[in-house]
Amino acid sequence: AGLKASDQILKIDGELTKDMALMEAIKRLRGPKGTQVTLTIMRKGWSEPKEFSITRDVIPIASVKHERLPDNLGYIRIKSFQESTAQDLEKALRDLEGVPGGLRGLLLDLRNNPGGLLPQAIEVADKFVGDGLIVYTEGRRERKEYRAHAEGTRSQFPMVVLVNGGSASASEIVAGALQDHRRALLLGSPTFGKGSVQSIYGPLEDGSGLRLTVALYYTPKGRNIQAKGIVPDVRVEEDEWEYKPSGKRVVREKDLSRHIETNKEKKSPQDGEAGLAEEHMKDIQFLRGLELLKGLTLFQNAGAGRSP
Structure with missing residues (x-):
């Protein structure tokens, strides 16, 4: 999706995360497989934020x-x-x-x-x-x-x-x-x-x-x-x-x-x-x-x- 571990999530589907509780942010990020969520991201070295459209999926992680x-x-x-x-x-x-x-x-x-x-x-x-x-x-x-x-x-x-x-x-x-x-x-x-x-x-x-x-x-x-x-x-x-x-x-x-x-x-x-x-x-x-x-x-x- 192009996201990196150092990215700051400024908005989730247009809603500011600044005063958003952690569990609320997690709830907004999660959703049914195949649906989309739009994230407004700021990254070190960027002059302005960018938007990413992410498709939700179940991602197996090898630990x-x-x-x-x-x-x-x-x-x-x-x-x-x-x-x-x-x-x-x-x-x-x-x-x-x-x-x-x-x-x-x-x-x-x-x-x-x-x-x-x-x-x-x-x-x-x-x-x-x-x-x-x-x-x-x-x-x-x-x-x-x-x-x-x-x-x-x-x-x-x-x-x-x-x-x-x-x-x-x-x-x-x-x-x-x-x-x-x-x-x-x-x-x-x-x-x-x-x-x-x-x-x-x-x-x-x-x-x-x-x-x-x-x-x-x-x-x-x-x-x-x-x-x-x-x-x-x-x-x-x-x-x-x-x-x-x-x-x-x-x-x-x-x-x-x-x-x-x-x-x-x-x-x-x-x-x-x-x-x-x-x-x-x-x-x-x-x-x-x-x-x-x-x-x-x-x-x-x-x-x-x-x-x-």
């Missing part, structure tokens, strides 16, 4: 994609946590491992992943963490823990996880677990900060419902990410070279009104990276993550080569 990188390194991007995400991740890992020399290091991309199903996020983290807590929730009356299992754990290769302000909720749970267990190094910018558990009650007498926050998520070390997010081990800030959802500053949970409070040198892409897709060559966070992963792999190999 996991992967590719082999040079030197037996692998890249996996998880776009969201859907019903089959953990299963698709397992297939991707087996494909990356099924080459001579196996998988020597993994770059896991959780950027712009808005979250999704909690059980899938737990299964994903469980593939890389052998024991202990993955995450726990705590409300007024109850604490619920989710733990890792040793079976099927992949702990033999180093990992770097890419995160940014678009990484939220379930993706923050995975990132926080891998960071707390020191299973992976996180690189990028702070995550969104969506750490609340919500339940929907209804329908009420007037047909409406009530969305109520009943608990908060905590990482294995007891960090609550609500409105704070996960801070990466290596910060690579967004700039014009980065693959990012917006040309403007990323909006995080703490920037939203009524969010839940808790108590508690510009660089250009590297040249000479043989075998990388063009999109990666323009992605500074990817390139820095790959650099870091290569260093971790060399360090691991050097340590394995030492005699006791």
Whole structure:
């Protein structure tokens, strides 16, 4: 349709979105398959808005994609946590491992992943963490823990996880677990900060419902990410070279009104990276993550080569 992730929707079928509630905007965008909706779009670099006519359809989205990188390194991007995400991740890992020399290091991309199903996020983290807590929730009356299992754990290769302000909720749970267990190094910018558990009650007498926050998520070390997010081990800030959802500053949970409070040198892409897709060559966070992963792999190999 010609739309991009950084586009600002100014109007939906002629109605201004400036004072429109999020759910109202979503309701206006959705509709029967085959019908059309007209969007007035503003994009960075444009002098004036443009209109796009979009035909509604059911669009299947693959939540996991992967590719082999040079030197037996692998890249996996998880776009969201859907019903089959953990299963698709397992297939991707087996494909990356099924080459001579196996998988020597993994770059896991959780950027712009808005979250999704909690059980899938737990299964994903469980593939890389052998024991202990993955995450726990705590409300007024109850604490619920989710733990890792040793079976099927992949702990033999180093990992770097890419995160940014678009990484939220379930993706923050995975990132926080891998960071707390020191299973992976996180690189990028702070995550969104969506750490609340919500339940929907209804329908009420007037047909409406009530969305109520009943608990908060905590990482294995007891960090609550609500409105704070996960801070990466290596910060690579967004700039014009980065693959990012917006040309403007990323909006995080703490920037939203009524969010839940808790108590508690510009660089250009590297040249000479043989075998990388063009999109990666323009992605500074990817390139820095790959650099870091290569260093971790060399360090691991050097340590394995030492005699006791």
